Amino acid sequence: MTTPTKEGSAAVQARRVLVLNSGSSSVKYQLLDMDDRSRLAIGLVERIGEDTSRLLHTPLTGGGAGTRERTGRIADHEAALKAAAEELAADGLGLDSPELAAIGHRVVHGGLRFTEPTVITDEVLAEIERLVPVAPLHNPANIIGIRTARALRPDLPQVAVFDTAFHTTMPEYAARYAIDVETADAHRIRRYGFHGTSHAYVSRKAAELLGRTAEEVNVIVLHLGNGASASAVAGGRCVETSMGLTPLEGLVMGTRSGDIDPAVTFHLKRVAGMSVDEIDVLLNKRSGLVGLCGDNDMREIRRRIEEGDERAALAFDIYVHRLKKYIGAYSAVLGRVDAVVFTAGVGENSAPVREAAIAGLEGFGLAVDAGLNAVRSGEPRLISPDYARVAVAVVPTDEELEIAGQTFALVERLGRTEQPGQAEPLGQVDN
Numbered sequence: 001m002t003t004p005t006k007e008g009s010a011a012v013q014a015r016r017v018l019v020l021n022s023g024s025s026s027v028k029y030q031l032l033d034m035d036d037r038s039r040l041a042i043g044l045v046e047r048i049g050e051d052t053s054r055l056l057h058t059p060l061t062g063g064g065a066g067t068r069e070r071t072g073r074i075a076d077h078e079a080a081l082k083a084a085a086e087e088l089a090a091d092g093l094g095l096d097s098p099e100l101a102a103i104g105h106r107v108v109h110g111g112l113r114f115t116e117p118t119v120i121t122d123e124v125l126a127e128i129e130r131l132v133p134v135a136p137l138h139n140p141a142n143i144i145g146i147r148t149a150r151a152l153r154p155d156l157p158q159v160a161v162f163d164t165a166f167h168t169t170m171p172e173y174a175a176r177y178a179i180d181v182e183t184a185d186a187h188r189i190r191r192y193g194f195h196g197t198s199h200a201y202v203s204r205k206a207a208e209l210l211g212r213t214a215e216e217v218n219v220i221v222l223h224l225g226n227g228a229s230a231s232a233v234a235g236g237r238c239v240e241t242s243m244g245l246t247p248l249e250g251l252v253m254g255t256r257s258g259d260i261d262p263a264v265t266f267h268l269k270r271v272a273g274m275s276v277d278e279i280d281v282l283l284n285k286r287s288g289l290v291g292l293c294g295d296n297d298m299r300e301i302r303r304r305i306e307e308g309d310e311r312a313a314l315a316f317d318i319y320v321h322r323l324k325k326y327i328g329a330y331s332a333v334l335g336r337v338d339a340v341v342f343t344a345g346v347g348e349n350s351a352p353v354r355e356a357a358i359a360g361l362e363g364f365g366l367a368v369d370a371g372l373n374a375v376r377s378g379e380p381r382l383i384s385p386d387y388a389r390v391a392v393a394v395v396p397t398d399e400e401l402e403i404a405g406q407t408f409a410l411v412e413r414l415g416r417t418e419q420p421g422q423a424e425p426l427g428q429v430d431n
C-alpha cells in the first residue's frame, strides 16, 4: 500500500511483521501481513550447530510452491537467520523489503520489568540478559536471535514480546511463594508464569466465541502442549497461572513433573545421591508422561491404552487428575466461571483428554457433549451442551499471530510503519 508523504513522493506503508522464535538449537519464523493477518511464509531451522541441520521454508503466496528444504550443517543462529533471510528473499519477501514494519521476537522471560511488548534498545537487551539466571534455558537463545536480527536490519524496529508479560497482573498473594521474603527477593524467586501470549490470545478469542468482550468474562485456559499450563483470567486479566519461577511447576507435562513436594529434591540428593543437575534433568526431561509411561505423545498413549497397556492408562489418569484439580482450584479463585477453554496440541486434538478432564464436574456446571467433542476442526468451537451453566470450548492457539499483532500495534502507536523517512529515532522506549 502507498500513501503520499508531505513532500509528495510515495512512501510505503509497511504492514508486514517477521516473527522470530529462537530456541537453543532451532529458529522458527513466520512472515505475516497485518492487513489481513495472513501468513506470507513460514519456516524452521532445526539442529543448528549439528551436521544434520535442516531448514524448511514454505512460501504461502503465489499459488503454493511447496516446502523447500536445505540440509547440511548450519553452524550457528547467525547462519540460520541468514539462510532464512535468503529463502525469504528468493520469494521476493527479503528482510530489506520496505514493506517490513518490524521484527517481533518471542522472549521467554521478562521478569517483573517487562509487562508489555517492548521496542528493543541496547538497554532493553541488557535487561533481558540480566534475567538469564532465572531463565537459563530460554533467554540466551532469544538474545542470540535478537542480536542477529538487529545486525541484519539495524534500522528496523525490533520488538520483544514476553511469555511472562500476560501474567504480571497476578496479585501479589498469587505470585509469591510462602518462603522467606528476603531470600526470595534477593534471588527474584516468585511465580512468573509462561505461555502468556497463548493465554492472552486464547482467553480473548474465547470471549469472542461467547459473543462477549474480554472484560465481561472469567475463563480458565488450559494450554496443553508438550509443555502445559493453566491460567485463570478474570475480565481479561490473568489472576493465576500454574507455571512458576520456571515452566516446571503445575500440570503434568510431556516430560516435566509439574507440581511436586520440594522435599523430593532433597531426598534425591541426600538418599539417591543425585547431583542438582541430574535432578534438574530428571524433573524437566525424564518426568511427566514420558517418565510415567515412556511416551510423551498423547496419540501414542491413547493407542497403547486401547491395546490395554496399564502403564499408559495410569499416566493418562495422573495427567487428567492434575487437570481436574486445577479446574477446581481456578473455579474457586475466579468465583464465577464463564468458560473452560482447551488449547495447544493436546487440548485442540485430544477428545479423550477433554472428556476425561470435565467428567464428574457437573457440580461445577461443566459438561461435554460427546458429539461436539468428537468434531475435528481448526476453528474455535463450543463442546458443551446447551444446558451447561459453564461453556467448555476448544480454541486453537496462535502465538505467532499474537506476537505479530502485539508487535505491529506497538510500532503503529509509535508511528513507525511508514518507510523510509521515519519522523524520529526510536531512542529509549521503555514500557
Ligand code: ADP
Binding pocket: 224, 225, 226, 227, 254, 296, 297, 298, 299, 344, 345, 346, 349, 350
Ligand atoms: P509444544 O509445546 O511443543 O508447542 P504442541 O502444542 O504442538 O507442543 O503440542 C504437541 C503435543 O500435542 C504432542 O506431544 C502430542 O502429545 C499432542 N498432539 C498433537 N496432535 C495430537 C492429536 N491429534 N491427538 C492427540 N494429541 C496430539
